[in-house]
Amino acid sequence: MTTYTYRQAVSFGEHRMMLRPREAYDQHLLDAALVIDPVPVDVRWLQDVLGNSVAVARFDRRATRLSIDSRLRLDHRPGEVQHVDIEDYARVYPFTYSSEDMPDLLRSIERRHHDPQRRIDGWARRFVDPSGRTDTLAMLADMTAAIRREFTYVARAEKGTQTPIETLERRKGTCRDYAMLMIEAVRALGFAARFVSGYVYNPRGARAGAERPGSERVGGGNTHAWVRVYLPGSGWVEFDPTNGIVGSDGLIRVAIARDLYQAVPISGTWAGFPGSFIGMDVTVDITVDAATPVASQRGPLPPASATAAHHGTDRKEPAPC
Template sequence: MPLLNLSHVTSYTYRQPVSFGEHRIMVRPRESYDQHLIDADLHIDPPPSDLRWLQDVFGNSVAIATFNRRAKRLVIDSRVQVLHAPAEVEHVDIEEYARLYPFTYSSEEMPDLLRSIERQHLDPQRQIDGWARRFISPTGHTETLALLSDMTTAIKREFTYVPRPEKGTQTPIETLARRKGTCRDYAMLMIEAARALGFAARFVSGYVYNPSARDQRTGGGNTHAWVRVYLPGSGWVEFDPTNGIVGSRGLIRVAVARDIYQAVPVSGTWSGFPGSFLDMEVSVNISVDQGVSADDTPIAANGSRKIR
């Protein structure tokens, strides 16, 4: 059970002092049975005139910062300590009625899952539908967990991971056509594919680390994105198509949302002379204080990216 120290620093630089509008910050990991927040500190420079916390409609912790002074640089520095007890794929226990696909969610759960089943991206030629249905066995005997696991590993195996510092996300159809993308592109493709088959799926933003020297994860050094699918009996189960893994081993959840635009780590506005903005740099570092045995020690996932 590793004890992780996470540092997430976002820096904005400008040519001359600018004024800052309201900033919405989602960097505080979620409390759950498999991850326990031990300590958290959010430092902002210049100091905001007001900083308040709220929980959004999904239960994510959101800091709202407002400012009353101008500056040439804005730094948002989050330092947290998390005790992680990750859920493994062998602990996924699906109710008998849902072990084979297709199945129908219970009448008690369906009203709360409907918006997570609803498609968010246009697919006029049903390309995502066709791709998703390749994971259904032609014999009519398709295990639910195997279907989702195969979809996860297929993205890892058949697509090329290409880091992209620019903002924004490809549409699922673009990712399917280009056969390459970032973790957030892969997450949105799998979410739409799962929804095409009637599953309730959500977008997850958080952090990834290498749980051991034997388990090397792609996507470190920045925030990471993956998928949660609701499976009766186990609830929301993690699927990381970037790394082709099932379960939360090596994954720290920060924000869960129906769509990617509801889980942006930092968003806000500024005002000043045109051309004032120089660059944005994001640095995520994860280190391990203590935890598992020496031959299975988690490895830090560190790095940074810059946008000009």
């Protein structure tokens, strides 16, 4: 449930919502409901250039409150990390993507942040074996674990995202800061990487109902962000540096983009007297069906039902996490 509140009635411009999880072999949307108050005059759906589902709402009335309630039920069956199968030529770093894949991966390899002193490059190279025989998956897993271990997670509700250099210097940040640091680091090594916005949950800790304090993974209770890296043989593989997760265990994808500003959960405008805006509030609750037993390590995880809320801003800034 995402709620915006105002001191006086305001009018609302067009709002774009990226709330519908992406269909894939490991996650299937069983049911979805989007309830908006005040009721919009029109809601239309579209797919953006990267295949994300986007709802566009238009309004014709003023109000002191705007609420967006997204309720989802998914069959979530993440693959096991040991099932990541990498082509022989790519199992050891460095390698070059095939000529067939490269044209479609180039924009996801391009660096997007200025690094004149190549500090990100230097940090990324620490995970490369000087002998020239670096296991590709192990290297990426080590980088994921290092961010989780060496940086301090600090939730930040205000707008904006740190640059990768700032995150490296401060040694702290939010999930979106960590995601952008890792994206730039793996791109510095020649990998194709993308930003993912979605939800994180503990498949075991959420069985009896909404997640309890202590059972949540870091970044829960809000929208979450992580990284996808393209590995020949398995395609796009998830890496969550905030929680040290490799694979999609407990990660529900909603939007995928080359840059985080292409994956803002909610964006829109409002018009009214200056100072009318009071604030915004968000809650995300995820429950795993108790009737389905937790699978063994070789089996799929049980389906998850999600009551999901998203926290966007009227200035099109990324959601906090």
